[in-house]
Amino acid sequence: MIKRLVPLLILAIGVAGFAALRLTRPEPPAVAPQERSWRVEAMQVNFAERVPVLPLFGELVAPERVSLVAPMAGRVAERPVRDGQRVGAGALLLALDEADTLPPLRQAEAEVADLAAQIDNERIRYDNDRQALEREREILGNAARQLERTRSLVERNLSSQSELDAARDAVAQARLTVTQRESQLAEHPARLRRLEAQRARAEALRDAAQRDAERSRVVAPFEGIVSGVQVAPGDQVGARAGLLSLYPPDGLELRARVPQRYQDELGALLSRGETLTARAVEGGQRFVLDRLAGEGDPAGTEAILTLAGAAAGLRPGSLVAVLLERPAVEGALAVPFSALHGSDVLYRIDDDSRLARTRVERLGETPGPDGERWLLVRAAELSEGDRIAITHLPNAMQGLRVELAEDSRRDDAAEEPEA
Structure with missing residues:
Protein backbone atom coordinates (compact mmCIF):
# COMPACT_ATOMS: atom_id res chain seq x y z
CA MET A 1 0.00 0.00 0.00
CA ILE A 2 2.84 2.36 0.91
CA LYS A 3 4.57 1.62 -2.41
CA ARG A 4 1.51 2.76 -4.29
CA LEU A 5 1.34 6.11 -2.40
CA VAL A 6 5.01 7.06 -2.99
CA PRO A 7 4.56 8.13 -6.66
CA LEU A 8 1.47 10.09 -5.83
CA LEU A 9 3.29 11.80 -2.98
CA ILE A 10 6.18 12.76 -5.24
CA LEU A 11 3.80 14.15 -7.86
CA ALA A 12 1.93 16.18 -5.26
CA ILE A 13 5.18 17.64 -3.88
CA GLY A 14 6.25 18.68 -7.39
CA VAL A 15 2.94 20.38 -8.16
CA ALA A 16 3.05 22.19 -4.84
CA GLY A 17 6.61 23.39 -5.46
CA PHE A 18 5.72 24.69 -8.96
CA ALA A 19 2.74 26.57 -7.55
CA ALA A 20 4.88 28.05 -4.77
CA LEU A 21 7.53 29.24 -7.26
CA ARG A 22 4.93 30.81 -9.50
CA LEU A 23 3.32 32.66 -6.63
CA THR A 24 6.62 34.02 -5.38
CA ARG A 25 8.11 35.17 -8.78
CA PRO A 26 8.95 38.97 -9.19
CA GLU A 27 6.68 41.08 -11.43
CA PRO A 28 8.45 42.35 -14.72
CA PRO A 29 8.54 46.17 -15.24
CA ALA A 30 5.94 47.59 -17.59
CA VAL A 31 7.32 48.40 -21.13
CA ALA A 32 6.29 51.81 -22.53
CA PRO A 33 5.94 51.94 -26.39
CA GLN A 34 8.57 54.16 -28.10
CA GLU A 35 8.25 55.89 -31.48
CA ARG A 36 10.93 54.93 -34.02
CA SER A 37 13.14 57.71 -35.44
CA TRP A 38 15.16 57.78 -38.69
CA ARG A 39 18.73 59.02 -38.81
CA VAL A 40 19.23 61.73 -41.43
CA GLU A 41 21.77 64.37 -42.39
CA ALA A 42 20.66 67.98 -42.47
CA MET A 43 21.83 71.32 -43.76
CA GLN A 44 21.03 74.87 -42.77
CA VAL A 45 19.03 77.07 -45.10
CA ASN A 46 21.14 79.87 -46.54
CA PHE A 47 19.55 82.09 -49.20
CA ALA A 48 21.88 84.06 -51.48
CA GLU A 49 22.36 85.25 -55.04
CA ARG A 50 23.45 82.26 -57.07
CA VAL A 51 24.18 81.50 -60.72
CA PRO A 52 22.22 78.58 -62.19
CA VAL A 53 23.91 76.54 -64.90
CA LEU A 54 22.51 74.55 -67.79
CA PRO A 55 24.39 71.27 -68.48
CA LEU A 56 25.01 70.82 -72.22
CA PHE A 57 26.74 68.08 -74.16
CA GLY A 58 27.80 68.56 -77.75
CA GLU A 59 30.32 68.00 -80.50
CA LEU A 60 33.21 70.32 -81.29
CA VAL A 61 33.33 71.39 -84.94
CA ALA A 62 35.55 73.59 -87.09
CA PRO A 63 33.24 75.71 -89.27
CA GLU A 64 36.17 77.06 -91.32
CA ARG A 65 37.51 73.60 -92.16
CA VAL A 66 38.38 73.19 -95.85
CA SER A 67 38.46 69.82 -97.60
CA LEU A 68 41.04 69.80 -100.38
CA VAL A 69 40.44 67.60 -103.45
CA ALA A 70 42.48 66.66 -106.49
CA PRO A 71 41.80 69.06 -109.41
CA MET A 72 42.53 66.31 -111.93
CA ALA A 73 43.53 62.67 -112.14
CA GLY A 74 47.19 61.99 -111.46
CA ARG A 75 49.82 60.41 -109.26
CA VAL A 76 50.75 61.94 -105.90
CA ALA A 77 54.38 63.05 -106.15
CA GLU A 78 54.80 64.82 -102.79
CA ARG A 79 52.99 64.99 -99.47
CA PRO A 80 55.33 66.65 -96.99
CA VAL A 81 52.77 66.97 -94.16
CA ARG A 82 51.18 64.54 -91.72
CA ASP A 83 47.87 64.32 -89.94
CA GLY A 84 47.79 66.69 -86.95
CA GLN A 85 50.72 68.79 -88.16
CA ARG A 86 50.45 72.55 -87.82
CA VAL A 87 51.41 74.47 -90.99
CA GLY A 88 51.70 78.11 -91.99
CA ALA A 89 49.83 79.89 -94.75
CA GLY A 90 51.29 79.05 -98.18
CA ALA A 91 53.00 75.85 -97.05
CA LEU A 92 53.04 73.00 -99.57
CA LEU A 93 50.62 70.27 -98.53
CA LEU A 94 50.61 67.99 -101.59
CA ALA A 95 51.76 67.98 -105.22
CA LEU A 96 50.70 65.85 -108.19
CA ASP A 97 53.20 64.59 -110.75
CA GLU A 98 53.86 67.14 -113.52
CA ALA A 99 53.87 64.29 -116.04
CA ASP A 100 50.11 64.09 -115.42
CA SER A 216 47.99 70.37 -108.52
CA ARG A 217 50.42 71.90 -106.04
CA VAL A 218 48.12 72.16 -103.01
CA VAL A 219 49.19 74.91 -100.60
CA ALA A 220 47.67 75.92 -97.26
CA PRO A 221 45.28 78.87 -97.73
CA PHE A 222 45.78 79.86 -94.08
CA GLU A 223 47.63 78.81 -90.96
CA GLY A 224 46.01 75.67 -89.69
CA ILE A 225 46.17 72.06 -88.58
CA VAL A 226 46.20 69.20 -91.09
CA SER A 227 43.58 66.49 -90.61
CA GLY A 228 41.91 63.71 -92.55
CA VAL A 229 44.91 62.76 -94.71
CA GLN A 230 43.66 60.20 -97.24
CA VAL A 231 46.58 59.69 -99.66
CA ALA A 232 50.29 58.94 -99.63
CA PRO A 233 53.08 59.63 -102.15
CA GLY A 234 52.71 57.31 -105.11
CA ASP A 235 48.93 56.96 -104.89
CA GLN A 236 46.94 57.35 -108.10
CA VAL A 237 43.96 59.62 -107.47
CA GLY A 238 41.00 60.56 -109.62
CA ALA A 239 39.60 63.98 -110.32
CA ARG A 240 37.76 65.46 -107.31
CA ALA A 241 39.12 62.72 -105.03
CA GLY A 242 39.54 63.79 -101.40
CA LEU A 243 43.13 64.46 -100.34
CA LEU A 244 43.18 66.02 -96.86
CA SER A 245 41.54 68.68 -94.69
CA LEU A 246 42.81 71.83 -93.00
CA TYR A 247 41.21 73.85 -90.23
CA PRO A 248 42.36 76.98 -88.36
CA PRO A 249 43.38 76.45 -84.74
CA ASP A 250 41.09 79.29 -83.65
CA GLY A 251 37.36 79.63 -84.19
CA LEU A 252 36.25 76.19 -83.01
CA GLU A 253 32.55 75.89 -82.20
CA LEU A 254 30.59 73.61 -79.91
CA ARG A 255 27.17 72.53 -81.16
CA ALA A 256 25.04 71.27 -78.27
CA ARG A 257 21.31 70.60 -78.17
CA VAL A 258 19.29 72.85 -75.85
CA PRO A 259 16.03 71.50 -74.37
CA GLN A 260 12.87 73.11 -75.70
CA ARG A 261 11.96 74.79 -72.40
CA TYR A 262 15.18 76.89 -72.39
CA GLN A 263 15.06 78.11 -76.00
CA ASP A 264 12.90 81.18 -75.41
CA GLU A 265 15.01 82.27 -72.43
CA LEU A 266 18.32 81.94 -74.28
CA GLY A 267 16.90 83.57 -77.41
CA ALA A 268 15.69 86.57 -75.41
CA LEU A 269 19.07 86.94 -73.68
CA LEU A 270 20.91 86.81 -77.00
CA SER A 271 18.58 89.38 -78.55
CA ARG A 272 19.36 91.76 -75.66
CA GLY A 273 23.08 91.35 -76.31
CA GLU A 274 23.89 89.63 -73.03
CA THR A 275 27.01 87.47 -72.87
CA LEU A 276 26.48 83.91 -71.67
CA THR A 277 29.57 81.85 -70.93
CA ALA A 278 30.09 78.15 -70.41
CA ARG A 279 32.99 76.12 -69.06
CA ALA A 280 34.00 72.60 -69.96
CA VAL A 281 33.47 70.10 -67.17
CA GLU A 282 36.85 68.54 -67.95
CA GLY A 283 39.64 70.89 -68.96
CA GLY A 284 37.95 74.14 -67.97
CA GLN A 285 37.94 75.62 -71.49
CA ARG A 286 35.71 78.67 -71.83
CA PHE A 287 32.96 79.01 -74.44
CA VAL A 288 30.65 81.90 -75.30
CA LEU A 289 27.10 81.37 -76.53
CA ASP A 290 27.03 82.92 -80.01
CA ARG A 291 23.67 81.95 -81.51
CA LEU A 292 20.99 79.31 -81.83
CA ALA A 293 20.82 77.12 -84.93
CA GLY A 294 18.39 78.13 -87.67
CA GLU A 295 16.55 74.80 -87.52
CA GLY A 296 15.39 72.58 -84.70
CA ASP A 297 13.21 69.58 -83.93
CA PRO A 298 10.76 68.59 -81.18
CA ALA A 299 13.68 67.59 -78.93
CA GLY A 300 15.23 71.07 -79.04
CA THR A 301 17.54 73.32 -80.99
CA GLU A 302 21.31 73.34 -81.21
CA ALA A 303 23.15 76.10 -79.40
CA ILE A 304 26.36 77.24 -81.09
CA LEU A 305 29.10 78.24 -78.66
CA THR A 306 32.43 79.64 -79.81
CA LEU A 307 35.66 78.72 -78.09
CA ALA A 308 37.21 81.66 -76.25
CA GLY A 309 40.92 81.30 -75.73
CA ALA A 310 43.23 78.39 -76.44
CA ALA A 311 41.82 75.02 -77.44
CA ALA A 312 44.08 73.28 -74.89
CA GLY A 313 43.99 69.89 -76.59
CA LEU A 314 40.48 70.04 -77.99
CA ARG A 315 40.05 68.77 -81.55
CA PRO A 316 37.10 68.82 -83.96
CA GLY A 317 34.91 65.81 -83.40
CA SER A 318 35.49 65.74 -79.63
CA LEU A 319 32.45 65.37 -77.40
CA VAL A 320 32.50 68.03 -74.70
CA ALA A 321 30.30 68.51 -71.64
CA VAL A 322 29.90 72.14 -70.53
CA LEU A 323 27.97 74.10 -67.94
CA LEU A 324 26.28 77.17 -69.43
CA GLU A 325 25.87 79.98 -66.88
CA ARG A 326 22.41 81.53 -66.83
CA PRO A 327 21.52 84.90 -65.25
CA ALA A 328 21.98 85.05 -61.46
CA VAL A 329 18.88 84.71 -59.26
CA GLU A 330 18.25 86.32 -55.87
CA GLY A 331 17.12 84.43 -52.78
CA ALA A 332 18.11 80.99 -54.09
CA LEU A 333 18.91 77.93 -52.01
CA ALA A 334 21.37 75.30 -53.23
CA VAL A 335 20.64 71.74 -52.10
CA PRO A 336 21.94 68.32 -53.16
CA PHE A 337 19.61 66.27 -55.32
CA SER A 338 19.30 63.74 -52.51
CA ALA A 339 17.27 66.32 -50.57
CA LEU A 340 14.57 66.38 -53.22
CA HIS A 341 11.57 64.09 -52.87
CA GLY A 342 9.58 63.86 -56.06
CA SER A 343 10.07 66.82 -58.35
CA ASP A 344 9.43 69.76 -55.99
CA VAL A 345 9.33 68.66 -52.32
CA LEU A 346 11.83 69.25 -49.50
CA TYR A 347 11.41 68.31 -45.86
CA ARG A 348 12.14 70.85 -43.14
CA ILE A 349 13.10 69.56 -39.68
CA ASP A 350 11.05 71.34 -37.04
CA ASP A 351 11.86 71.91 -33.38
CA ASP A 352 10.38 68.51 -32.44
CA SER A 353 12.71 66.73 -34.90
CA ARG A 354 9.84 65.93 -37.21
CA LEU A 355 9.63 66.36 -40.98
CA ALA A 356 7.52 69.18 -42.38
CA ARG A 357 6.66 68.91 -46.08
CA THR A 358 7.65 72.00 -48.06
CA ARG A 359 7.06 72.67 -51.77
CA VAL A 360 9.78 74.52 -53.68
CA GLU A 361 10.25 76.16 -57.07
CA ARG A 362 13.09 74.72 -59.13
CA LEU A 363 15.41 77.39 -60.58
CA GLY A 364 18.08 75.24 -62.20
CA GLU A 365 21.35 73.62 -61.25
CA THR A 366 24.64 74.88 -59.84
CA PRO A 367 28.03 73.34 -59.01
CA GLY A 368 28.13 72.18 -55.41
CA PRO A 369 31.01 72.19 -52.92
CA ASP A 370 31.46 68.43 -53.39
CA GLY A 371 32.07 68.82 -57.13
CA GLU A 372 28.64 67.44 -58.02
CA ARG A 373 25.74 69.40 -59.47
CA TRP A 374 23.29 70.72 -56.88
CA LEU A 375 19.76 71.97 -57.34
CA LEU A 376 18.78 75.62 -57.00
CA VAL A 377 15.35 76.16 -55.45
CA ARG A 378 13.23 78.93 -54.02
CA ALA A 379 10.77 78.26 -51.18
CA ALA A 380 8.48 80.82 -49.56
CA GLU A 381 7.84 78.49 -46.59
CA LEU A 382 11.51 78.29 -45.60
CA SER A 383 13.34 80.88 -43.53
CA GLU A 384 16.99 81.68 -43.10
CA GLY A 385 18.54 79.29 -40.57
CA ASP A 386 15.95 76.49 -40.96
CA ARG A 387 17.29 72.97 -41.24
CA ILE A 388 16.27 70.64 -44.06
CA ALA A 389 16.89 66.93 -44.45
CA ILE A 390 19.33 66.09 -47.21
CA THR A 391 19.14 62.32 -46.80
CA HIS A 392 16.66 60.81 -49.23
CA LEU A 393 14.13 58.71 -47.31
CA PRO A 394 11.83 56.51 -49.40
CA ASN A 395 9.27 56.60 -46.61
CA ALA A 396 9.50 60.36 -45.95
CA MET A 397 6.19 61.86 -44.91
CA GLN A 398 4.70 64.73 -42.95
CA GLY A 399 5.43 64.36 -39.20
CA LEU A 400 7.95 61.54 -39.49
CA ARG A 401 10.35 61.62 -36.52
CA VAL A 402 14.03 61.87 -37.45
CA GLU A 403 17.35 61.93 -35.67
CA LEU A 404 20.17 64.17 -36.86
CA ALA A 405 23.40 62.45 -37.77
CA GLU A 406 26.39 63.56 -35.73
CA ASP A 407 28.42 64.24 -38.90
CA SER A 408 27.63 67.86 -39.74
CA ARG A 409 30.35 68.46 -42.29
CA ARG A 410 27.82 68.75 -45.11
CA ASP A 411 25.97 71.43 -43.14
CA ASP A 412 29.02 73.63 -43.00
CA ALA A 413 30.01 73.02 -46.63
CA ALA A 414 26.51 73.63 -47.90
CA GLU A 415 26.44 77.14 -46.54
CA GLU A 416 28.56 78.44 -49.45
CA PRO A 417 28.11 76.26 -52.54
CA GLU A 418 30.32 77.24 -55.43
CA ALA A 419 28.74 79.22 -58.25
Missing part, protein backbone atom coordinates in the same frame (compact mmCIF):
# COMPACT_ATOMS: atom_id res chain seq x y z
CA THR A 101 49.33 67.78 -115.07
CA LEU A 102 51.31 69.43 -117.90
CA PRO A 103 50.11 67.49 -121.02
CA PRO A 104 46.48 68.71 -120.75
CA LEU A 105 47.76 72.28 -120.44
CA ARG A 106 50.03 71.93 -123.45
CA GLN A 107 47.19 70.45 -125.52
CA ALA A 108 44.87 73.30 -124.54
CA GLU A 109 47.50 75.87 -125.45
CA ALA A 110 47.97 74.20 -128.84
CA GLU A 111 44.21 74.38 -129.50
CA VAL A 112 44.24 78.12 -128.79
CA ALA A 113 47.21 78.65 -131.10
CA ASP A 114 45.55 76.64 -133.89
CA LEU A 115 42.35 78.65 -133.70
CA ALA A 116 44.30 81.92 -133.63
CA ALA A 117 45.98 80.84 -136.87
CA GLN A 118 42.61 79.97 -138.41
CA ILE A 119 41.31 83.43 -137.52
CA ASP A 120 44.32 85.08 -139.13
CA ASN A 121 43.81 82.91 -142.22
CA GLU A 122 40.16 83.93 -142.40
CA ARG A 123 41.07 87.60 -142.31
CA ILE A 124 43.63 87.09 -145.10
CA ARG A 125 41.04 85.19 -147.11
CA TYR A 126 38.59 88.03 -146.66
CA ASP A 127 41.08 90.57 -147.99
CA ASN A 128 41.84 88.34 -150.99
CA ASP A 129 38.15 87.80 -151.75
CA ARG A 130 37.51 91.51 -151.62
CA GLN A 131 40.32 92.22 -154.12
CA ALA A 132 39.20 89.34 -156.33
CA LEU A 133 35.65 90.70 -156.32
CA GLU A 134 36.85 93.97 -157.76
CA ARG A 135 38.64 92.17 -160.59
CA GLU A 136 35.72 89.84 -161.24
CA ARG A 137 33.37 92.81 -161.46
CA GLU A 138 35.72 94.34 -164.05
CA ILE A 139 35.58 91.06 -165.97
CA LEU A 140 31.80 91.12 -165.78
CA GLY A 141 31.77 94.65 -167.16
CA ASN A 142 34.05 93.71 -170.04
CA ALA A 143 31.89 90.69 -170.82
CA ALA A 144 28.77 92.86 -170.83
CA ARG A 145 30.34 95.35 -173.24
CA GLN A 146 31.51 92.50 -175.46
CA LEU A 147 27.95 91.17 -175.52
CA GLU A 148 26.63 94.53 -176.67
CA ARG A 149 29.20 94.76 -179.47
CA THR A 150 28.43 91.24 -180.62
CA ARG A 151 24.70 91.94 -180.59
CA SER A 152 25.30 95.07 -182.70
CA LEU A 153 27.36 93.09 -185.18
CA VAL A 154 24.71 90.39 -185.43
CA GLU A 155 22.03 92.99 -186.15
CA ARG A 156 24.18 94.23 -189.04
CA ASN A 157 24.87 90.66 -190.19
CA LEU A 158 28.54 91.12 -189.44
CA SER A 159 28.71 88.32 -186.81
CA SER A 160 27.16 84.90 -186.37
CA GLN A 161 24.57 83.82 -183.83
CA SER A 162 27.06 81.47 -182.18
CA GLU A 163 29.35 84.33 -181.30
CA LEU A 164 26.38 86.10 -179.71
CA ASP A 165 25.59 83.01 -177.66
CA ALA A 166 29.22 82.72 -176.56
CA ALA A 167 29.18 86.35 -175.47
CA ARG A 168 26.00 85.74 -173.43
CA ASP A 169 27.59 82.69 -171.79
CA ALA A 170 30.65 84.74 -170.87
CA VAL A 171 28.46 87.37 -169.22
CA ALA A 172 26.51 84.71 -167.30
CA GLN A 173 29.70 83.02 -166.16
CA ALA A 174 31.20 86.32 -165.01
CA ARG A 175 27.98 87.23 -163.16
CA LEU A 176 27.97 83.79 -161.43
CA THR A 177 31.57 84.25 -160.35
CA VAL A 178 30.77 87.69 -158.90
CA THR A 179 27.73 86.30 -157.07
CA GLN A 180 29.78 83.48 -155.52
CA ARG A 181 32.49 85.90 -154.43
CA GLU A 182 29.93 88.26 -152.89
CA SER A 183 28.41 85.30 -151.04
CA GLN A 184 31.79 84.34 -149.62
CA LEU A 185 32.37 87.90 -148.49
CA ALA A 186 28.91 88.00 -146.87
CA GLU A 187 29.70 84.79 -144.95
CA HIS A 188 32.95 86.18 -143.61
CA PRO A 189 31.49 87.75 -140.39
CA ALA A 190 29.73 84.49 -139.50
CA ARG A 191 32.85 82.41 -140.12
CA LEU A 192 34.92 84.85 -138.09
CA ARG A 193 32.47 84.80 -135.17
CA ARG A 194 32.44 80.97 -135.20
CA LEU A 195 36.22 80.83 -135.11
CA GLU A 196 36.38 83.44 -132.37
CA ALA A 197 33.80 81.47 -130.35
CA GLN A 198 35.89 78.33 -130.80
CA ARG A 199 38.97 80.24 -129.70
CA ALA A 200 37.13 81.57 -126.63
CA ARG A 201 36.10 78.02 -125.74
CA ALA A 202 39.64 76.81 -126.26
CA GLU A 203 40.97 79.66 -124.11
CA ALA A 204 38.52 78.72 -121.36
CA LEU A 205 39.73 75.11 -121.52
CA ARG A 206 43.32 76.37 -121.48
CA ASP A 207 42.61 78.54 -118.44
CA ALA A 208 40.95 75.59 -116.69
CA ALA A 209 43.91 73.37 -117.52
CA GLN A 210 46.29 76.04 -116.25
CA ARG A 211 44.22 76.45 -113.09
CA ASP A 212 44.24 72.68 -112.51
CA ALA A 213 47.98 72.57 -113.13
CA GLU A 214 48.50 75.33 -110.56
CA ARG A 215 46.15 73.65 -108.09
